[in-house]
Amino acid sequence: MIVLMGIPGAGKSTFYRAHFAATHAHVSKDNFRRNPNPRRRQRQLIEAAIQEGKSVVVDNTSVAREDRAGLLQIAGELGIPADVYVFPKDVEGSRDRNEQREGKAKVPIVAIYTAAKRFELPAEDEGFRRRYWVELSGEGGFAVREWTEDESERI
Helix, strand or coil, X not given: CEEEECCCCCCHHHHHHHHCCCCEEEECHHHHCCCCCHHHHHHHHXXXXXXXXXXXXXXXXXXXXXXXXXXXXXXXXXXXXXXXXXXXXXHHHHHHHHHHCCHHHCCXXXXXXXXXXXXXXXXXXXXXXXXXXXXXXXXCEEEEEECCHHHHHXX
């Protein structure tokens, strides 16, 4: 399981399409916003993908430790490792990218600020196998590097 972590507009879905769409199932609560129990639906989709032998990318904000804990619990119960890809908390950049969106893809600005306020870097003791840092680079590209202990200084 791969968990994408970042505020709305950080580039998570674009990153998924560029790096994982060909090999991983995509699970995002954005795809079932009207579901009365989105956590249950998310779990069903993750389990279905794993049962089909697919790896899965969970593309939610996952900005708080409590958000990630449920995903790590599912991974543990399914006996699969989980990695996290962290996108920097760039409120201004996220707002700009959000302005380029249309329709349902565009989120209320308050969602960006709310997620930014809740943003907690993933700690080593959370249980991720590996942690990665993802930054936008150039014309829609991404720079990915493995986590180092000084990452907390980047926020």
